[in-house]
Amino acid sequence: MADFTLRVRRYDPESGEAPYWEERTVSLEEHRSVLEGILQIKARSDGSLGIRCSCRAAICGSCGVRINGEPGLACKTHIGAAQRHSQAIGKGGVIEVEPLGNMPVIKDLIVDMDAVHWKKIQRVTPYLIGRQPVPEREYIVPRESMLDITQTMACIQCGACVSDCLSMEADPGFIGPAALAKAYRFVGDPRDDRRHERLLDLSEDPQGIFDCTHCFKCVQACPKEVNPMGQIMRLRRIASSDEQIVDANNGVRHEAALSTLIRDYGLLHEAELLPRSYGGNSWFGKFHPAAARELLSSLPAIVKAVLRRKVSPRQALLGHKLPPEDLKAVKAIYEHVEGRRSPHRSERYELNLFIVGEDEDGNESAPAGAADKEQSA
Template sequence: MEVIFKIIRQQQNSAPVVQTYLIEVESGNTILDCLNRIKWEQDGTLAFRKNCRNTICGSCAMRINGRSALACKENVGSELARLQQIPALENKTNSIPEITIAPLGNMPVIKDLVVNMSSFWNNLEAVAPYVSTSARQVPEREFLQTPQERSRLDQTGNCIMCGACYSECNAREVDPNFVGPHALAKAYRMVADSRDSETENRLANYNEGTKGVWGCTRCLYCDSVCPMDVAPLEQITKIKQEILSHKQVSDTRSIRHRKVLIDLVKEGGWIDERQFGLQVVGNYFKDLRGLLSLAPLGLRMIVRGKFPLSFEPSQGTQQVRSLIESVQNDSAEC
C-alpha cells in the first residue's frame, strides 16, 4: 500500500518545514524501516538517529503522529489503526493514509529528527543515578541482595533512556528547573536500592522546590508513552511517599500541603479551607510571613461573604475515611 510520510524537517536555529514522501510499504514495516527507505531511495540528506533496531538502545525515539515513541517499535499497520481511533487524526475516506514524523519535544533541534539531548543527560546526572556505598565498610567480594530486594529495582531498571517521557513532559515544558520524569524514575531506583547509603540526602535533594518530585503535574503522559513500561509517574509517587515517611508535617510547604489535605479530608470528608490555609501556608501559626500573605485573600472573601464561619462535615465522611485508610494500608504493605 502507499503511505505519505510528512516529516518535520529543520536546521538548527531555523523554522521547521514539512516535507512529504510517498512510498510503497507493507503494514508490518516499522516506521524506522520506512525512514531508512526514504533516506536510501529518495533523500539522503534526511537526518535521524538509529542503532539497534530492536527496542533496546532508545536511539530512534521521535514523535509519530503527535506522540513520542520508538520508530523501531511502531509499525505502519498498528499506527494507521491507532489513527482510526482518533477522530481528529483520522485520514479522509479513500485518501492515501498519512503518517507525520517530528523530532522529540523539550529539546532543541540539531537537524531534522535529531535533537540536542544535553539537558536530558544533565538532569539525569543531577539526581546522582549511581549507588553510593561510601558510608559502608567495603566487603571482601560484593554487596549481596535478597531476591526481594533486587525485585524492587526491576521496573526502573528497564529504562533505556530514549527520552520519550522527557519529550512529552508538561512540567518540563513550563519549568526549566524540573529535572524530568526519566531522572526521577532513575532516582527512585537509587532510593529503593538496599546497597545505597545516601537515601536521606537523596530524599532531601528530590524534595527541593519544583526541580524534584513536587514539580510533577501528574499528567500521566510519561507513563502513556514509555515503551518499556517503566511508569515514571509511579516512581515519582513512590519517592513522594518515601519523603513523607521520613519527614515531619512542618518540614516544607509541599509536604504540609499533601499531609494536611489528606488529614482534613479524613476528618471531615472535604477540606476545611480555614484550617488548610493556617496549617499549610501559616505552618500552624509558626510562619508569620505566610499568615500575612493570606490576609488580602481573607479580607476579599469576608467582604464578598465567601469566608466560611463554620464547617459542616460531609455525610460520607466515614466512607471517605475508610477509603483513604485502605489506600494508606496498601501503600504501607507495598
C-alpha cells in the same frame, strides 16, 4: 503491503530556513514500524532525513520521536496502528512524525539530548555510592529489592518522558521524570549509602520531587513501563514517611494537607488547603503567619480562579458537601490503604507494581502506575 503517508517535520540548521513539514509515501506491511517507514524514505528517496537509530528492538533508546503528537519510539510503533491513530484524532490517516519536545532540535528528528536530558541525569548523582565496607563478595540484599529497581534499570534514556513533561514545559529547571526515576534507582537500592542525603537533596530542591504535578504524561510516554511519575511518588513517600524529611518548599505538608482534606471532606476544600499546608492540620493552623503570607500572595490566583468559575466563593469557603454514604466510601478507601501499611518499606502497598496478575487468565500485567492511580483518585 500497503501505502502509508508520513508527514515528517524537517529542519536543516544550515539552510537558514524555518522548520517545515514534508510528506512522503512509503509501502510496508502494516505491522512494520514507523522507523522502518523512515528508513525506507532514507534508503529510497532522501538520505538527508536525519534520525538517530540503531537496535530496531526498543533497547537502544535512540529513535525517540513524537508520532501524531505522542512521544515514543519509532521502532516500537506499528505503522498501521499509527495510521489508525491518525484517523481517530482527525488527521486523516497521515502519520505525523516530529522531534521530541522540551529539547532543542539539531536537525530533522535529532534533538540535543545533552543540553537537557543528560544534564538533568547528571544532576541526581547518577551512580551508586556503595555502603562501606564494601563486602568481599556481593552485597547481600533482599531478592525483591533488586527486582524492584530493575523497573527503573529498564529505562533506556530515550527522552520520551522528558519530551512531554508538562512541569518541565512550565519550569525548564524541573529535574524531570527520567532523572528522578534514575534517582529512585539509587534510593531504592539497599546497597547505596546516601539514601537520606539523596532524598534531602531532591526534597529541598524547589525543582525537585515536589515540582511534579501528577499529570501522568510520562507514565503514558514511557516505552519501557518505567513509570517515572510512580517513582517520583515513591521518592516523596520514602522521604516523608521513612526519612521524616519536611522540606522547606512545604511539599510534604501540602501533600499531607491535601490528603487529610480529602479524607475529611471527600473533595478538595480550597480555602483550607493553604492554611493546613502551612499551619498543620489543626483549626488554629490557619492563623499561622506563613499561611497568611502565602494566602495573601496567592490572592491574584484565587481571584482569577473565582472569576473564571473554577471555584465558586461559597464552595471554596465552606467546602464541598458529599452525600454521607459517598463520604463513608472515601473514608473506607483511606482505612483500607492505611491498614495495609507495614513497618517494612519493601511491603509498602504501592511498591512493586512491576509484576502483577501472574497466572490469572485474562488479567495482563497491569500497567505500571495503576496502584498509584488508585491512591490519588
